[in-house]
Amino acid sequence: MIALLRKLFAREEPALCEAGSRDAAAIAALHARSFHRGWSEEEVEMLLLDRSVVAHRATAASALAGFIMSRMAADEAEILSVAVDTAFRGRGLARNMLHLHLRRLAGLGARAIFLEVDENNAAALRLYARAGFAEVSRRPNYYAESGGKTATAVVLRRDLP
Ligand SMILES: CC(C)(COP(=O)(O)OP(=O)(O)OC[C@H]1O[C@@H](n2cnc3c(N)ncnc32)[C@H](O)[C@@H]1OP(=O)(O)O)[C@@H](O)C(=O)NCCC(=O)NCCS
Numbered sequence: 001m002i003a004l005l006r007k008l009f010a011r012e013e014p015a016l017c018e019a020g021s022r023d024a025a026a027i028a029a030l031h032a033r034s035f036h037r038g039w040s041e042e043e044v045e046m047l048l049l050d051r052s053v054v055a056h057r058a059t060a061a062s063a064l065a066g067f068i069m070s071r072m073a074a075d076e077a078e079i080l081s082v083a084v085d086t087a088f089r090g091r092g093l094a095r096n097m098l099h100l101h102l103r104r105l106a107g108l109g110a111r112a113i114f115l116e117v118d119e120n121n122a123a124a125l126r127l128y129a130r131a132g133f134a135e136v137s138r139r140p141n142y143y144a145e146s147g148g149k150t151a152t153a154v155v156l157r158r159d160l161p
Contacts, residue, residue, distance in 0.1 A: 010087035012060035016100050019055035019067055021048040026064035027057070034083035036145060047071075047080070054108065056101050058084075058093055068097045070105060070113070077105045079115035082124070094127050102131070106160045113160065116153040118143050125154070133158040 019027065024045035032038030039047075047053050047069060054077070058066040066084035070077045079101075084093050105113060116139070117124045133156040142153035 006087055009061045009063050009065075014058035014060040014065040014088065014093055016056055016058050016097060018104075019048060019057040019069070021045050023055075023057055023064065023067070024048055027055075027067050027069075030064055030067060030083050030085060031081060033085075035081075036143070039081075053080075054101070054104055056097055056104070058088070058097055060088070066093050066097055068094075068101045070101065072105070072108060072110060075109055075111040077108075077110040077113050079113060082127075089123070094123075095130065098127065098131050102158075102160065111160055113158045115156050116142065117156060119152045119154050128156050128158075131158065 025041050027048075028039055028041040028044040031044065048055055050071070052072045053069060054072060055067060055069040057064060064085070065088045066082075068082040069080045071080055082094055082097065084097075102113065113133070114136075115128070115133070117128065119125075119138070135154055136157045137155045139153040139155065141150040143151040145151055
């Protein structure tokens with residue numbers, strides 16, 4: 001039954017729109033499935049209620065297929081997180097969400113966008129390179145991984161016109 005529902009879910013074309021605090025539970029669940037250290041629903045709700053935070057979601061068959069979230073500070077923004085449900089990966093959804101998100105950040109006055117990404121995260125590095133982000137620095141031992149290992153964070157930047 002769950003497999004059938006996931007199949008139907010994956011067939012829908014996701015619709016993109018701004019996310020709000022009512023999306024906190026679904027975003028926290030997708031974040032937990034996507035990252036080593038998840039965010040609690042309360043943490044996500046606090047972010048979504050923060051006026052400096054901008055978030056978009058992709059929804060298919062009334063379920064969350066993806067989200068992207070940034071925090072603005074003066075004329076800069078930091079992308080805090082982006083994730084796509086496994087059923088929708090590799091179909092350009094993150095690219096579409098990122099483009100919409102960058103347009104919104106530009107409209108709010110952001111002129112430079114930053115983010116950190118694990119140097120081993122090939123999909124995210126490709127997503128951001130294709131969207132015009134470039135490496136500005138590296139932070140060794142930034143991410144804690146399983147088995148006591150660590151990974152380097154690559155800091156990326158893109159300027160907006
Ligand atoms: C990173 C992530 C958001 C990408 O989502 P997605 O919807 O599958 O990405 P898209 O389909 O828009 O693909 C974007 C680019 O990445 C490439 N890509 C996608 N998956 C890839 C993979 N596993 N390995 C290498 N490149 C990959 C695509 O080919 C595309 O590049 P192209 O335009 O040159 O073809 C998704 O894999 C995810 O949620 N990962 C877990 C959470 C995460 O790591 N978030 C990023 C933290 S910074």
